[in-house]
Amino acid sequence: MPWDDEEARRHVLRLDELLAALDGLPDHAAAARANDAVQALVDLYGECLRRIMGQLADGAEAVRRLAADELVGHLLLVHDLHPDPVAARVEAAIAELRSVLRRKDGDIELLGLDGAVARVRLTEGSGSGGGCGCSAEPPDAAVRDAVMGRAPEIEQVEIETVRASKPQALIPVDSLFRSPVTAGRATG
Numbered sequence: 107m108p109w110d111d112e113e114a115r116r117h118v119l120r121l122d123e124l125l126a127a128l129d130g131l132p133d134h135a136a137a138a139r140a141n142d143a144v145q146a147l148v149d150l151y152g153e154c155l156r157r158i159m160g161q162l163a164d165g166a167e168a169v170r171r172l173a174a175d176e177l178v179g180h181l182l183l184v185h186d187l188h189p190d191p192v193a194a195r196v197e198a199a200i201a202e203l204r205s206v207l208r209r210k211d212g213d214i215e216l217l218g219l220d221g222a223v224a225r226v227r228l229t230e231g232s233g234s235g236g237g238c239g240c241s242a243e244p245p246d247a248a249v250r251d252a253v254m255g256r257a258p259e260i261e262q263v264e265i266e267t268v269r270a271s272k273p274q275a276l277i278p279v280d281s282l283f284r285s286p287v288t289a290g291r292a293t294g
């Protein structure tokens with residue numbers, strides 16, 4: 107039975123645990139050999155994947171669908187085969203966050219990419235609780251998770267947080283309490 111995304115995530119976590127446990131083995135030579143075997147297998151599968159992607163070069167739509175799949179997209183990233191450049195993937199993450207933020211009068215903007223650092227301006231809106239409303243985690247963490255999830259090459263997300271200014275009233279309140287000026291009334 108094919109894995110859904112949740113099952114794939116569980117397997118990725120299990121693999122991470124197994125690989126991390128290799129470093130704790132008492133026999134360092136065996137641990138190094140196991141790590142080398144895993145790396146050789148990853149390299150072999152990466153070459154196979156590169157050849158598959160080469161055969162799909164004429165099928166841009168098929169490549170896009172593959173890259174959009176969470177598990178396959180990350181595999182393409184591991185092997186530097188993802189069709190979208192890092193800037194496009196960061197912008198896609200920002201666009202997803204922006205739609206959530208704008209519902210709370212907030213916004214987000216990519217200020218720039220400098221190597222493995224993304225600089226972002228987060229404008230917290232007037233919606234309840236502030237933040238991006240993306241999840242229960244703090245807004246900075248949600249922004250970092252979204253950006254690094256789409257572009258794992260990004261090692262750091264610098265976030266400049268500003269508070270949204272209150273919108274100007276259509277009719278200033280103090281003007282409601284002034285006595286009306288009648289046309290043609292003589293002054294003085």
